Structures are given as structure tokens and as C-alpha cells.
Amino acid sequence: MADTDNTAVTVSIARKVKKGAEQQYEDWLHRLSEVATKFPGHQGVHILKPSAQTGGDYVLIVGFNSYAHQKKWEESEQRQRFLDELDEKGLIEGSTKIKKVSGLEFWFTLPEVPSSAAPNRHKMALVLMVVVFSLLVTINQVFAPWLSTLTPILKLAIMVVGQVLLMTYLVMPAVTRLLKNWLYR
Template sequence: MPQNKQPINLAPGVIAIARRVKPGLEAAFEEATRGVTLAASTFPGYLGSDVLYPATKQGEWQIILRFDTPEHLQEWEESPICQGWIARADALTIDKPRITRINSLEAWFALPEIPNAAPPPKWKTAIVSAVGIYPVISLMPNLLRAITGGLPFWLANLVNISIMMPLMTWVIMPQVTRLFKGWLYPSK
């Protein structure tokens, strides 16, 4: 007789935390963000993190933490270690943090200049993602062929992806999102 098993949750757990730093405490806050990401990296299911720096000194800092499941994210959030980092960040920032739980690729579409915006519809994020991804996947393998030409296929793909994903996350998608900002986040 089959046993009842809990379904496996394949969705990632992603949280984006936006904060405004007290003037003069930017360096201390940046050090704290490094501490948060280092501490989170020791927890089960940690996949990575990003820090989006503000466009101006008065702007919001955004920290994005990714875990393999919402349950692992919850374990991190409820841990005494996380609570300690929250207390430290509270002392360095103005007001309460703005916390957003993110599903799928929504992290690519967070713009510091549009705080508290609801994520764009998935169909729009799919189109804008394709606009950003298409040139990268079309050009990168050819540009890297001098490096990857003699490698086995799987290793050449790994090198390509290892370069493409950071490029997409930190260079391409922030620019493409800003380019399509009016369409993704229409004024009410």
C-alpha cells in the first residue's frame, strides 16, 4: 500500500528587502549586507543573493535572498541569526523595511526607482525576458568560441551559462527593465 507523502515543493523561496539607510551609515550597512548574505549562505537550500545599490544616496538598497524552497527561506527568516541581522539593519536604516516575496524571475524586474510596485504580469515579464535573453544566447557562444572551442560540449555550455547568467542578472535585465519600465509599470 503506498504511503502518503508530502508533495515536493519545486518553487524557489525568494525575498526582496528594500531599506533606506540613515545618512552617513552607508558603509556600515554595506558591511551588514555582506554579513547577512554570508550568514544566509550557511543555511540549507541557499541559492544565492543580490544587492541592488540605490541610484542616489537617499534611495533604497535592495537585498534579494534566494532559497531552493519557501520552507528553507522560512527556516532562515525564523532563525535567531536572521533576527540578529534584522535588529542590526534596523539600527542603520530609516523606517520599516519593504519586504516582497518573489516568485520566478520577478527579481529581474525590481526597480529601486519604483518602490512598492507590484510585479508586472507574468506575460509581460516573459516577453521582456525574451528580449533580454535572445541577443545574449545568440551572441555569447560565438564570442566565447575561442575559449570554449576545444572543450567538451557540456563544459562549453557550462562556461557559457556561467558568464551569461551574471551578465543577465546584473547588466542586461536591469537595462532592459528600465527600457520597458513604462510598459511594465504603467502609470495609473
């Protein structure tokens, strides 16, 4: 089995919804998400509503723990039925934009960057080293009095969870936007 078979895959699917069809589309998204969560290797679904950051599109982000599991969902009859229903109801306009990323690329995705663009791996590694180090030092310093009372394993677990949450939702989106021109050059 190739290394990519065991690499987590995140897929973002952006669609422009017709005016007045938003609630119907959101209902469709929630039903689709409920079915997707039952597939092996599923790691979560996030729905971004239209905003300036998404270019006015709804964005569905689905994660799987491997390419094989993602492919199984992608080729499933259940997913196809949902896509057929979407076509029949005519809720969207324009083309669907799909972007798949795996491994480190997940941390460096931006809605405004074309799906064919990928940042340089050496630059991604350098940025991640700086961000991980900085976050660990900051978390350790800010919470040192409280963390010092915990067992080493519990301290490490709290630091890892805090770091991953901060990186995913706060730090990496900001850092990627800030360094976009350098990363994608």
C-alpha cells in the same frame, strides 16, 4: 507540495541608515549575511550601498532555493536577534521596504517599482525569449572560433554561465528599465 514551494525566492530589504551610522550598519549587515549563508537552501547575499538607483537606501538581497527555506530563515531566532539588535541600536530611519519575488519575476525587479507591482507573465516570457535568443546568438558568433574547439558539454556550460551572468548583471536590468512602462502596464 505546491509548485511555489520549489520555486526560488529572492528577498530585497531596503533601509535608510542614519547619518554617521553607516559603518556600524555595514558591520551588522555582514554579520547577518554570514549567519544567513549557513541556512539550508541559501543562494547568496548581495549588498547594494546607497546610490541614486537605490533611492539612497542600503539594499540587502538574499536568495533561497525554495519558499520553505526562505520562510525558515525569515522565522528563525537568529534573524530575529539581528532585527532586535537593529532596533536597539537605532541605526535606521523610516520604514523598512521588503520585496519578495520568485521565478521569472527576479529578472524584472527594479528598486523604484513598488513591491506590490508585478509585470505581466506573458510579457516577461516574451522578453526573456528575445533576450535569451539574442544572447545565445551573440555569444555563439563572437566566441565561435574559440568555442568550436571545445566539447559540446563544455561549450554549453560556458555559454550558460556567460548568459546567466550577462542577464543578471547587465542585460536584464537595462532591458527592464527600458521596457518598464510596457512591462508593468
